[in-house]
Amino acid sequence: MxxxxxxxxxxxxxxxxxxxxxxxxxxxxxxxxxxxxxxxxxxxxxxxxxxxxxxxxxxxxxxxxxxxxxxxxxxxxxxxxxxxxxxxxxxxxxxxxxxxxxxxxxxxxxxxxxxxxxxxxxxxxxxxxxxxxxxxxxxxxxxxxxxxxxKLVKSATEQKYIREAAKINDRAMQVFANSLRAGVSELELAGDVYQTLLKAGSGLAASPINLVSGERAGFSHGPPTQRVLKQGETGSIEYGATFKRYTSTIGRHFCIGKPTSRVAEIYQIVREACDAFVAEVRAGVPAVVPHEAAKRIIAKAGLDRYRVHTSGYGLAPGFPPTWGEPMHLFGGSDYTLRAGMVVTVEPPIFIGEEFLGVRIIDNLLVTDQGAERLSQFSRDIIIVD
The missing domain is CATH 3.40.350.10 (Creatinase/prolidase N-terminal domain)
Structure with a gap:
């Protein structure tokens, strides 16, 4: 900017x-x-x-x-x-x-x-x-x-820039999905994502990409390494795009081959938690309410101790090391949602002893009627044979 x-x-x-x-x-x-x-x-x-x-x-x-x-x-x-x-x-x-x-x-x-x-x-x-x-x-x-x-409530111009960043994110995620296969390294995949982001007009985001697979799949914020993906493995990716410094984030889960029943089970729980979160987002709602809705889903499945971080937060025109705003949709928050705010939705489950973690990350524009999801990319598991 x-x-x-x-x-x-x-x-x-x-x-x-x-x-x-x-x-x-x-x-x-x-x-x-x-x-x-x-x-x-x-x-x-x-x-x-x-x-x-x-x-x-x-x-x-x-x-x-x-x-x-x-x-x-x-x-x-x-x-x-x-x-x-x-x-x-x-x-x-x-x-x-x-x-x-x-x-x-x-x-x-x-x-x-x-x-x-x-x-x-x-x-x-x-x-x-x-x-x-x-x-x-x-x-x-x-x-x-x-x-x-x-600055939590974004102006029309700020919203325009965040929407542009979300479009760039979708393009990069499609490139990631197309590049995903056994035999490619995490760093190679990250390189394809970064190349797409920059060519599409994104600046460098305030926080680096998270990309983990295999035995690293239980890391909630792991960076990409030289590790080569193998058939039958699972993992997750999260990154941000910026347009004139305004940030949009996205995160998806992936599998090389058919997901195991355990991966499918955890993924479904996380997706239901995200849906419960989104259903509560609208102007006038205390920020803690969407968090509690997501928390109930995960706790009902007996996995609350693996919910390792916030359910969501406000997005800023970030500088390293973070793009987050002080408002968290988390326990103890005293904020109230207002129309024009942009928040993430990302209630997670990361189980270290099972080398497994699932997180679906999207951005929501808060409106008087509810939440508008800014990314158009599918929230399904990215599966490649």
Missing amino acids: SKHDFSLEEFSSRRARVREAISQAGLDWFIAFHPVSIHWLTGSDAKSYQEFQCLLISADEGPVVVLTREGERNEFQDDAHVDQLWTFGGAEPEDPLQVFERVIRSLGLESARVGIEVPAYYLHPHHYLSIKSVLGAALVAEPSNLIHDL
Whole structure:
């Protein structure tokens, strides 16, 4: 994504909503560190999340300020909506927190009420401690999901981009199905998928492909290896496509030859759990409700302890290492589904001692009437002789 992917009016609306949220939180300023937050407010697609970066925005009208490494100066200036740009480093190392302190002083934040994001992957503990020291008593809150919660409902343009990513996913899955056979390696199959994704217009997704087979089929997030598939084996694949940074994901189960009765049994349970999940998705429903519906199906089969992760989550314009949003359709969630949200459905069963796992992954657009499945690819087991 860049500033050219959305209208100036859409960016202005996003900033206005963030300013209102800052004010409602009783804050004067908010400092964002998550690359998705910075991307959503500026259009920046830069890799500056690899080092220190932040965006500062006030509750009142004023400049949106970004601090990033000098290597990203040209990209931010040409490809992002930034009112004031500060940089550190360049030809020689520089402590970004020294520059951060100068930014804080220049904006007068030391006498304001400031909130910050504390993201899981993008803020080093030492930087966090230094930020707390620089801000001192001005730091009064850490509402890390302030921006993320505003972007859960996707605009018409965002939905358009996610739909395009879903179409690319379908094309790549068909290529995978056509390439699947005994004698081919997991990496060869992954290569065919990636080639199709890139040729079809996908960017590189935030999370790498999961592809497991044979004795690795019980791994829920295993990467492809040089392992060669054999007749009679089973496995699963999951990957994401992106269009202008907006992500769609898909996952399917496969067999080389006729599925065993046990594979067919587990697959049917997972599919019924997915159907129960989808049937509960609509605007106004607590996010925990679809999860509980899927959980009941798996628990009734006596397999609840093999339900190894969330039943679903919100999809973001992701940056490595994840495309997921804070909203999970899982136990304890306090979110409520709203029209325009895009969520995954993927209640799993992975049984390590049986070297077996099944997961069917699709994306749903939440509507007032129910759920619209974005992928058109068959949810049946992919079977090749």
